[in-house]
Amino acid sequence: MGRYGEELAARRLTEAGMTVLERNWRCGRTGEIDIVARDGDVLVVCEVKTRRAGAFQHPMEAVTAVKAERLRDLAGRWLRDHGGAPPGGVRIDLVGVVLPARGAPRVEHVRGVA
Template sequence: MNARGALGRFGEDLAARLLTEAGMSVLERNWRCRAGEIDIVAMDGDALVVCEVKTRREGAFEHPMAAVTPVKAERLRRLAGIWLHRHGGAPPGGVRIDLVGVVLPRRGAPVVEHARGVA
């Protein structure tokens, strides 16, 4: 795994821990199909959560929370639809797309932010 892959994996590990500590159940990580990849699929009560994780080092060009563009949001909605189709449809609580942004400072603990319903 290259340095960028290791950085992303570290951020996804932190995100999965944050979601679990918030009471969610992580169903899958790095789910892939021809259309792309979902970083984390989780349940929050009776709602399905498709979670995009963006990890950046401090001082990077853009904040990770700015990384979900309208094009990216549409791709996440399409991926959520494919996942639902392959797994029996939407749960009673519907589907939500969340974003977890991770910033790794030069010193100190990572800063992890969770935004619900971004797309």
């Protein structure tokens, strides 16, 4: 389910004009960035959350203050490993994917969540 959601998210970002640079970037035991993309001269670190419709929690609610801090830390580590920040800086986005029992998935993209 998670991989499918990430595929839908990558497609949505690409359709929005972004370039996906990397998927599932791991930093040792610290964690993983689901998608790293470029939006013009801005580097975008994107967290993807996928849920089935009717689940207890909407995907957008899954990014807590602790999760946001971890994403900022991972973004810094990615930048250190890849030559620093681009001219436009870094932004953290969230893509929430809801999979209904029937019909098309709902994909929501929110910019600058953390």
